[in-house]
Amino acid sequence: MSLLIKNGIIIDPCAENRAVKDILVENGKIAGVSEHLTAPEAEVLDATDKLVTPGLVDMHVHLREPGFEAKETVQTGTLAALKGGFTSVACMPNTYPVADNASVIRYILGRAQEAGNAKVYPVGAITKNSEGSELAPMAELKEAGAVAFSDDGKPVNDAAVMRRAMEYAKMLDAVIISHCEESTLAGGVMHEGTISTMLGLKGIPAAAEEVMVARDVILARLTGCRLHIAHVSTAGSVQIIREAKSRGIKVTAETTPHHFTLTHDYVHGYDTATKVNPPLRAPEDVEAILAGLADGTIDVIATDHAPHTEEEKNVEYDLAPFGLVGLETAVGLVWSQLVLPGFLTAEQAVAKLSLNPARILGVPAGSLEVGAPADITIIEPRQEWEVNPESFASKGKNTPFAGRKLTGKPVMTLVNGTRF
Amino acid sequence: MTLQGKDLLGLLHKTESEIEYILDTAVPMKEIISRPLKKVPTLRGRTIVNVFYEPSTRTRTSFELAAKYLSADSVNISGSASSVVKGESLVDTARTVKALGADIIVVRHAMAGAAELMARTVSASVINAGDGAHEHPTQALLDMFTVREAKGTLKGLEVAIIGDITHSRVARSDIWGFSRMGARVRVCGPPTMIPHGIDTMGCKIFDKVEDALEGADVVIVLRIQNERQQQGLFPGLREYANMYGINSKRLGLAAPDALLMHPGPINRGVELTGEVADGQQSLIETQVTNGVAVRMAILYLLAGGGDANVPVD
Numbered sequence: 001m002s003l004l005i006k007n008g009i010i011i012d013p014c015a016e017n018r019a020v021k022d023i024l025v026e027n028g029k030i031a032g033v034s035e036h037l038t039a040p041e042a043e044v045l046d047a048t049d050k051l052v053t054p055g056l057v058d059m060h061v062h063l064r065e066p067g068f069e070a071k072e073t074v075q076t077g078t079l080a081a082l083k084g085g086f087t088s089v090a091c092m093p094n095t096y097p098v099a100d101n102a103s104v105i106r107y108i109l110g111r112a113q114e115a116g117n118a119k120v121y122p123v124g125a126i127t128k129n130s131e132g133s134e135l136a137p138m139a140e141l142k143e144a145g146a147v148a149f150s151d152d153g154k155p156v157n158d159a160a161v162m163r164r165a166m167e168y169a170k171m172l173d174a175v176i177i178s179h180c181e182e183s184t185l186a187g188g189v190m191h192e193g194t195i196s197t198m199l200g201l202k203g204i205p206a207a208a209e210e211v212m213v214a215r216d217v218i219l220a221r222l223t224g225c226r227l228h229i230a231h232v233s234t235a236g237s238v239q240i241i242r243e244a245k246s247r248g249i250k251v252t253a254e255t256t257p258h259h260f261t262l263t264h265d266y267v268h269g270y271d272t273a274t275k276v277n278p279p280l281r282a283p284e285d286v287e288a289i290l291a292g293l294a295d296g297t298i299d300v301i302a303t304d305h306a307p308h309t310e311e312e313k314n315v316e317y318d319l320a321p322f323g324l325v326g327l328e329t330a331v332g333l334v335w336s337q338l339v340l341p342g343f344l345t346a347e348q349a350v351a352k353l354s355l356n357p358a359r360i361l362g363v364p365a366g367s368l369e370v371g372a373p374a375d376i377t378i379i380e381p382r383q384e385w386e387v388n389p390e391s392f393a394s395k396g397k398n399t400p401f402a403g404r405k406l407t408g409k410p411v412m413t414l415v416n417g418t419r420f
Numbered sequence: 421m422t423l424q425g426k427d428l429l430g431l432l433h434k435t436e437s438e439i440e441y442i443l444d445t446a447v448p449m450k451e452i453i454s455r456p457l458k459k460v461p462t463l464r465g466r467t468i469v470n471v472f473y474e475p476s477t478r479t480r481t482s483f484e485l486a487a488k489y490l491s492a493d494s495v496n497i498s499g500s501a502s503s504v505v506k507g508e509s510l511v512d513t514a515r516t517v518k519a520l521g522a523d524i525i526v527v528r529h530a531m532a533g534a535a536e537l538m539a540r541t542v543s544a545s546v547i548n549a550g551d552g553a554h555e556h557p558t559q560a561l562l563d564m565f566t567v568r569e570a571k572g573t574l575k576g577l578e579v580a581i582i583g584d585i586t587h588s589r590v591a592r593s594d595i596w597g598f599s600r601m602g603a604r605v606r607v608c609g610p611p612t613m614i615p616h617g618i619d620t621m622g623c624k625i626f627d628k629v630e631d632a633l634e635g636a637d638v639v640i641v642l643r644i645q646n647e648r649q650q651q652g653l654f655p656g657l658r659e660y661a662n663m664y665g666i667n668s669k670r671l672g673l674a675a676p677d678a679l680l681m682h683p684g685p686i687n688r689g690v691e692l693t694g695e696v697a698d699g700q701q702s703l704i705e706t707q708v709t710n711g712v713a714v715r716m717a718i719l720y721l722l723a724g725g726g727d728a729n730v731p732v733d
Contacts, residue, residue: 197615198620198621199554205616270532270537318533318552319531
């Protein structure tokens with residue numbers, strides 16, 4: 001069964017120029033990309049005026065399974081991914097039990113196969129139970145299918161443990177994804193600044209993130225390990241990463257749609273949908289994030305999709321868990337906040353949403369080359385829509401973007417040639 | 421005129437005329453409680469529930485008496501005795517209290533935003549009796565009432581707030597309230613207890629207590645909590661008393677007719693000496709009395725009172 005996607009605007013970060021072309025999909029792979037393709041047997045899909053991009057890759061999601069199935073399952077999370085235009089997701093290991101052993105990795109992969117939605121690439125824990133003291137069996141985890149290592153949700157507080165982890169990961173040619181938060185400086189519930197002062201909420205200073213970003217780039221230089229900084233949220237972090245890159249340290253970085261869109265002002269009213277770690281920062285941080293995206297300091301846009309139940313979030317701000325859902329709003333926010341205002345070209349945005357994370361993780365995605373898996377996302381860049389959490393495929397409705405009007409929407413997703 | 425909204429959650433969004441209206445309404449209330457028979461039937465049949473998640477004697481008793489003097493039925497629920505220990509959420513407690521028939525819920529909670537969460541959940545009026553380090557609007561209103569009573573006006577006054585500003589909901593409500601009414605607010609304390617950007621709320625920050633007191637018309641001294649020392653926010657009570665404690669000599673730096681106030685309970689010999697606490701400039705006891713009058717005014721106004729029926733008989 002073959003499919004011919006006609007007249008789409010091809011946005012391929014691997015290609016030199018944007019062009020209107022046809023794409024032929026056969027046997028789950030891309031069989032041809034050129035102008036005026038014909039395939040008499042193929043079903044034809046008209047993509048006129050739509051963007052045809054490699055299937056998007058979200059390298060930072062929480063699928064919550066095993067252990068927290070009330071928040072999300074692999075089935076609902078991967079369906080939310082497809083609805084949001086993502087054909088591949090990397091899921092973080094802070095499940096219960098923690099993905100610090102091969103059986104949890106295999107369990108997640110099994111659930112992903114049963115679900116049959118987006119492709120799932122598990123991230124293994126750096127340390128046992130993500131407690132930051134003993135290394136997890138990284139080689140076994142990699143063998144079982146882990147594509148990277150992280151104790152996401154928690155920092156690796158002990159610098160010596162992080163150093164050993166990096167040395168070990170380098171041997172495996174694996175990337176360490178670091179959740180940078182110096183715990184002794186953190187311990188708050190929102191960004192430390194004028195708004196936390198007004199609201200009487202305990203703050204998490206920007207320095208809590210920056211101190212550990214600095215430590216980890218120094219350790220990456222020491223060990224030669226590939227380091228990826230998760231959810232960069234402060235101007236200082238952007239500056240440290242920019243400088244580290246200029247010195248040739250193997251560091252990459254991601255930010256999230258909420259960190260390039262929202263400021264700590266949104267915490268007014270104590271809406272726990274705004275409670276996220278790292279927290280929503282000050283306007284000058286958002287500006288620095290935008291600059292970092294534009295100049296390439298920040299390589300990746302990832303959602304940090306973190307579903308929680310209504311009951312967990314409808315409590316005092318101090319008591320609510322950190323995290324918000326992002327899979328189904330990411331493309332709309334990237335287009336509305338970055339592409340349409342001109343911070344990024346469509347090609348740059350698509351690279352940060354597909355090719356770059358695929359390269360960092362070493363997974364087969366991010367390209368529309370002939371022979372590649374037919375993972376394709378079709379985006380209607382001018383479609384205006386309003387965020388309605390009740391329509392989410394995700395179990396999590398915890399979004400600070402409810403009711404927000406966005407422009408740009410993924411309208412179709414193909415995984416190995418299968419349409420969703 | 422009426423107050424905006426069904427609740428009193430803080431002073432940030434209260435206008436000058438709303439604050440003035442509350443203070444004006446408290447004047448006849450004070451007259452009522454100075455009578456030998458201090459009870460009026462104004463709120464007969466209304467139910468007021470005090471939900472206190474933090475221990476409090478002064479504020480809870482003040483609200484309870486305010487309700488009783490207005491003939492409302494009032495009951496108290498304390499955090500430790502209630503379903504809280506059984507794991508009931510704040511939202512469920514609010515719904516239950518409303519279902520029991522509460523017209524007004526007075527809530528004291530250790531976490532900022534708790535009163536706002538309750539107010540969003542139920543149709544009853546919610547009065548914030550202190551939420552974490554956020555706001556304590558009735559305390560600020562009684563502070564303003566006390567100063568206005570003594571000075572005639574708040575306009576142009578220099579108000580110095582001394583102590584742990586970071587953890588003080590009283591300081592925040594006082595900053596909003598006094599500055600909205602035309603006073604100028606100074607805050608002073610160890611830099612470890614001055615929160616980031618507090619000056620953007622419209623006050624001036626002083627490191628040295630002598631500078632903060634210079635020419636002040638009102639000195640509000642805050643309670644220093646022992647636990648802050650354990651958190652490493654200041655080295656010890658003796659050093660604190662030496663550097664920031666208010667004594668006669670320091671109070672002498674303020675204006676000659678300066679007023680000394682404290683939200684209580686006081687630590688004699690720490691944030692202020694017994695001599696000044698009991699001195700002529702101290703209005704600490706007057707604050708307590710005025711607190712009842714101001715809370716009566718707020719209960720009355722939120723229960724739907726208006727200009728036409730101020731209970732001045």
